[in-house]
Every structure is written in structure tokens, then in C-alpha cells.
Amino acid sequence: xxxxxxxxxxxxxxxxxxxxxxxxxxxxxxxxxxxxxxxxxxxxxxxxxxxxxxxxxxxxxxxxxxxxxxxxxxxxxxxxxxxxxxxxxxxxxxxxxxxxxxxxxxxxxxxxxxxxxxxxxxxxxxxxxxxxxxxxxxxxxxxxxxxxxxxxxxxxxxxxxxxxxxxxxxxxxxxxxxxxxxxxxxxxxxxxxxxxxxxxxxxxxxxxxxxxxxxxxxxxxxxxxxxxxxxxxxxxxxxxxxxxxxxxxxxxxxxxxxxxxxxxxxxxxxxxxxxxxxxxxxxxxxxxxxxxxxxxxxxxxxxxxxxxxxxxxxxxxxxxxxxxxxxxxxxxxxxxxxxxxxxxxxxxxxxxxxxxxxxxxxxxxxxxxxxxxxxxxxxxxxxxxxxxxxxxxxxxxxxxxxxxxxxxxxxxxxxxxxxxxxxxxxxxxxxxxxxxxxxxxxxxxxxxxxxxxxxxxxxxxxxxxxxxxxxxxxxxxxxxxxxxxxxxxxxxxxxxxxxxxxxxxxxxxxxxxxxxxxxxxxxxxxxxxxxxxxxxxxxxxxxxxxxxxxxxxxxxxxxxxxxxxxxxxxxxxxxxxxxxxxxxxxxxxxxx
Ligand SMILES: [Zn+2]
Numbered sequence: 001x002x003x004x005x006x007x008x009x010x011x012x013x014x015x016x017x018x019x020x021x022x023x024x025x026x027x028x029x030x031x032x033x034x035x036x037x038x039x040x041x042x043x044x045x046x047x048x049x050x051x052x053x054x055x056x057x058x059x060x061x062x063x064x065x066x067x068x069x070x071x072x073x074x075x076x077x078x079x080x081x082x083x084x085x086x087x088x089x090x091x092x093x094x095x096x097x098x099x100x101x102x103x104x105x106x107x108x109x110x111x112x113x114x115x116x117x118x119x120x121x122x123x124x125x126x127x128x129x130x131x132x133x134x135x136x137x138x139x140x141x142x143x144x145x146x147x148x149x150x151x152x153x154x155x156x157x158x159x160x161x162x163x164x165x166x167x168x169x170x171x172x173x174x175x176x177x178x179x180x181x182x183x184x185x186x187x188x189x190x191x192x193x194x195x196x197x198x199x200x201x202x203x204x205x206x207x208x209x210x211x212x213x214x215x216x217x218x219x220x221x222x223x224x225x226x227x228x229x230x231x232x233x234x235x236x237x238x239x240x241x242x243x244x245x246x247x248x249x250x251x252x253x254x255x256x257x258x259x260x261x262x263x264x265x266x267x268x269x270x271x272x273x274x275x276x277x278x279x280x281x282x283x284x285x286x287x288x289x290x291x292x293x294x295x296x297x298x299x300x301x302x303x304x305x306x307x308x309x310x311x312x313x314x315x316x317x318x319x320x321x322x323x324x325x326x327x328x329x330x331x332x333x334x335x336x337x338x339x340x341x342x343x344x345x346x347x348x349x350x351x352x353x354x355x356x357x358x359x360x361x362x363x364x365x366x367x368x369x370x371x372x373x374x375x376x377x378x379x380x381x382x383x384x385x386x387x388x389x390x391x392x393x394x395x396x397x398x399x400x401x402x403x404x405x406x407x408x409x410x411x412x413x414x415x416x417x418x419x420x421x422x423x424x425x426x427x428x429x430x431x432x433x434x435x436x437x438x439x440x441x442x443x444x445x446x447x448x449x450x451x452x453x454x455x456x457x458x459x460x461x462x463x464x465x466x467x468x469x470x471x472x473x474x475x476x477x478x479x480x481x482x483x484x485x486x487x488x489x490x491x492x493x494x495x496x497x498x499x500x501x502x503x504x505x506x507x508x509x510x511x512x513x514x515x516x517x518x519x520x521x522x523x524x525x526x527x528x529x530x531x532x533x534x535x536x537x538x539x540x541x542x543x544x545x546x547x548x549x550x551x552x553x554x555x556x557x558x559x560x561x562x563x564x565x566x567x568x569x570x571x572x573x574x575x576x577x578x579x580x581x582x583x584x585x586x587x588x589x590x591x592x
Pocket of ligand 1: 039040042049061063
């Protein structure tokens with residue numbers, strides 16, 4: 001079995017969300033920009049375990065445990081490196097490639113490709129917002145939004161924009177840029193019969209962001225007579241409909257704690273509810289609710305309320321939701337079903353009755369067990385033998401999917417009550433599984449106590465810690481080879497780090513650290529990543545960073561000059577030329 005390509009690991013770590021990986025095993029609480037919990041790796045009463053969504057990195061201030069998503073699975077589930085990667089990959093439904101003899105240009109391309117697509121989609125989002133403010137035909141779009149009662153604040157929070165009518169607007173906006181060729185891959189442009197044209201025309205544009213806030217696609221609501229009324233981006237390398245939820249990122253931004261999440265059908269429902277102060281609604285993207293959706297939701301909240309039309313189709317959709325929810329049900333989780341009055345959608349309903357009355361209806365939404373039994377009541381006549389057989393037939397496979405535990409027990413009780421038998425008489429419903437043994441999390445801290453004396457602040461150290469805070473600074477660093485030869489601890493690491501970040505902008509810290517797994521350099525970087533920033537103003541950071549690089553470069557030039565001067569008599573012509581260049585550069589830096 002070959003090695004797993006580093007590019008695949010980069011790509012994997014940029015697609016998984018560490019917050020979700022951890023939260024599925026150790027429930028996290030939001031605290032400012034980070035998430036905390038009591039540390040799973042040592043005994044404690046107050047949380048010192050911190051997960052940073054931006055850095056994709058966790059750190060415990062108590063015992064020093066730290067790492068990325070791979071490291072967390074290795075430590076928490078006692079997995080080997082390769083198994084941790086397999087587990088993360090399985091969660092995304094991708095297979096882990098192995099390095100063979102053939103070159104891995106493909107993988108290299110894919111990782112930087114995804115970043116290029118994120119950037120492209122974000123720029124398209126900016127373009128659509130700009131059109132909503134400036135395009136000559138914006139009036140109808142603005143009018144539509146105003147009639148829906150949307151404030152500028154909500155439009156901004158959701159990044160709403162406008163795709164003008166016509167076939168070549170977006171393409172034209174990217175004219176002459178290399179990115180233009182990627183518009184089709186990003187799902188923004190359609191290529192057919194040798195022609196290329198904008199996918200979204202004369203539509204209100206709703207950007208779809210992933211849980212890390214990256215632009216991954218768009219939904220467009222038509223203004224004219226075009227069909228369909230709602231159009232989504234197609235599946236692309238960065239957009240997977242069965243996984244994403246519209247409004248999830250925005251809800252997590254708006255509320256510290258999401259006690260409850262409401263699942264509705266359309267973007268306009270999400271946005272309208274937010275306008276009325278219900279900022280915890282999300283929408284699926286033209287698919288039914290999948291189990292993956294539910295898993296993501298339950299990592300963030302304890303209660304999920306589904307909102308469905310009250311008609312037959314709505315009930316059927318709700319039943320599919322129930323089937324998907326049952327395998328995830330455990331104590332502390334709640335799934336409920338809200339059925340809307342005929343002819344209403346959440347948008348129209350909240351507009352008509354307001355927030356308080358809408359939330360009253362939410363309170364009255366049917367608990368899953370109640371909906372379950374209501375449906376059975378419709379379909380099963382308990383008075384007849386036939387009916388009882390049908391009940392068993394219908395309930396047994398469903399119940400078999402419910403995990404052992406209090407929730408399953410309570411559900412069984414409700415069913416027994418409904419069937420008017422004692423709960424233990426419902427034994428025939430059980431499928432005889434043994435309760436799954438929960439693997440206890442063993443105590444295995446990574447020993448690296450906090451509060452170690454900081455090394456003397458040096459330019460190298462400064463430059464490194466600034467890069468940790470703002471990896472995008474690497475783009476401004478220039479070619480690191482101009483100082484990488486300096487013999488000073490950390491310089492090689494700094495140069496390699498700049499080089500990596502320049503080649504792969506957008507790698508999270510968790511993914512960056514993976515390149516130094518198990519090395520002293522990696523531990524050093526992890527310590528830096530766990531530190532609190534001293535300064536946060538971007539301009540200051542950049543000034544200090546570039547200043548530090550200059551100090552390092554000057555030091556390198558001095559070192560090199562002294563080496564050359566020492567054996568001046570025996571220098572080759574090339575070396576004499578180099579010495580001259582070194583001195584010219586030194587003078588330039590002194591005068592800078
Ligand atoms: Zn700890």
C-alpha cells in the first residue's frame with residue numbers, strides 16, 4: 001500500500017470541519033470566535049479545551065493536547081494515522097488514494113483548484129451585490145426585496161445580490177482574466193454547443209456558504225418569467241447539495257447558541273424569518289433532508305424542527321425526514337414536525353402573524369414520537385389482527401434503526417401505549433440487538449505543559465507568529481530564498497512555511513501543521529497557533545511581519561558578506577559578483 005499523497009491530506013483537511021469532528025464526540029459550546037469544552041484528554045471541571053474554527057486547530061490550555069482533525073481522531077479514538085485519515089475521508093464519501101509510481105499532478109491540481117473556485121465564487125458574489133446596487137435594471141430586484149420587507153441589514157448579512165438579465169454579464173465581468181475559463185467549473189456559466197453563457201440571468205442571488213463561510217454556490221430566484229422559479233448551482237468540486245444547508249453559516253454567525261434549528265424549504269423562507277428575528281432557520285438546497293444534514297444539525301443543536309406543507313406531499317416528506325432522523329435519535333435530542341396551514345409558506349406565515357405567534361406554533365410542533373404515532377393511526381387499524389400485523393411490519397424496521405438508550409426506551413413506551421399493551425409485551429418489536437458498548441475515552445494526554453518560558457523574542461519568532469495569525473501575509477513575503485540560508489533556529493522553518501503558504505493559499509492551520517507532523521518544528525508551530533494574538537490590526541501585522549523579514553534578510557546578508565570577505569583573495573569571479581550584490585542590497589535595506 002503506497003503512501004497517502006500530501007495533497008490529498010491538504011484537500012481533506014480543507015473540506016472537513018474540525019468543529020464538527022470534535023463536536024460529534026465532545027459537545028462544544030461557542031465562546032466568542034472559538035468553541036470550548038471540558039478537555040477529553042485530562043480530568044477537569046472548567047473547560048480549557050479550545051477549538052478554533054478559523055485555524056482548524058484545537059488546543060488544551062490545561063494539558064497541552066493539540067492538533068488538527070487527524071490528530072484529534074488519533075488521540076480521541078486511538079486510531080493510527082492512516083485510519084484517522086480513512087475515517088475522515090469516509091465521512092466525506094471519498095476514497096483515500098495511494099501514491100503509485102505515476103506522477104501526482106492531478107492531486108496537486110485539485111487542491112489548489114478548490115481554492116481557486118472558492119475565490120472565484122466569492123468574487124462572483126461581490127459582482128452580484130454590486131449589480132444590486134448599481135445595475136440600470138436593478139429597480140425590479142430592489143422592488144421585489146422591498147415588497148418582501150427586507151432591510152438592508154438582512155440583505156447584507158445574507159450577501160444578497162442581483163444577476164442582471166442578458167446572457168454575457170458575468171462572463172463579461174471576468175473578461176481577459178484567467179479565472180474566466182473556470183466559470184463553468186464553478187457552476188456559474190453554461191457551456192453548450194460551443195457557446196458559453198451565464199447560468200443565472202435576471203435573478204435575485206442568494207450566495208450559499210459552507211460552515212466555514214466560504215462561497216460554494218448560489219441560489220437564484222427568478223424575477224421575470226424564466227423557469228425554474230428557483231435555480232441552484234449544479235454540483236461542483238466544492239458544492240455538494242446533499243450536505244449543505246442554506247443559512248447554516250449565517251445562523252451560527254447570528255446566534256451564540258443554537259438551541260433550536262428550524263428547517264424550511266427555500267432561501268426566501270430563511271431570509272424572511274431572519275428579517276422577523278427568527279435567525280435559526282436553514283433550508284435544504286432542492287433535496288430532501290438527508291441523514292448527513294441531520295448529523296450536521298445535531299452537532300450544533302439539540303432540537304431540530306422541520307417545517308412542512310400541511311398537504312399530502314408535505315406529510316410524505318415529513319415521514320422521510322422521520323426515517324432519516326430515527327437512527328440519530330438519542331437522549332437530549334429532539335426532532336419535531338410543524339405543518340403549515342394550507343397555502344402558506346414560512347415566509348408568508350411569519351409576515352402575516354409575526355414572530356411571537358410563529359414561535360408559538362413552533363412550540364406546538366409535533367414531537368417525533370407523536371408524529372410517528374399519528375401516522376400509524378392513519379394507516380393501521382389496531383382492532384383487527386391484520387392491523388396489528390401491519391403495525392409490526394411497519395414499526396419493526398424503523399425501531400431497529402433507533403440506537404439503544406433512553407430515547408429508544410421512551411419511544412417504545414409511547415408505541416406500547418398506542419398499541420395498548422405493556423411495554424415488555426412489545427418485545428416482538430425488538431430485533432434482539434445487544435446494547436452497543438460505548439468505547440470509553442481513555443486518558444491519554446499529550447504531555448506538553450503550558451506556560452513554558454517563551455524564547456527570546458526574535459525577528460524569526462515574530463515573523464512565524466504573525467504568519468500563524470494571518471497566513472495570507474505569506475503572499476506579501478516575496479521569495480523566501482533571499483534569506484533562507486541564514487543559520488539561525490527557525491529560519492528554515494519560516495522559509496518553508498512561506499513557500500508552502502504561497503503555493504497553497506487558503507490552507508487552514510490544521511492542514512499546515514500536518515506538513516510537520518511529529519517534528520519539533522510542528523510542535524513549535526502548534527504552540528504558536530495556540531497563543532493569543534497580541535495585535536490584530538491587519539496593517540500593523542503586515543508592517544511588523546515585513547519588518548521582521550527585513551531584519552532576517554539583513555542578518556543573512558551580513559553573514560554572507562562576512563563569509564565572502566574572509567576568503568576574499570580566493571573568491572571566484574561569480575563570488576566577487578555576489579559579494580558586490582550583497583553589499584548593494586545591504587545598502588538598499590539600510591536606506592529603506
Ligand atoms: Zn487537556
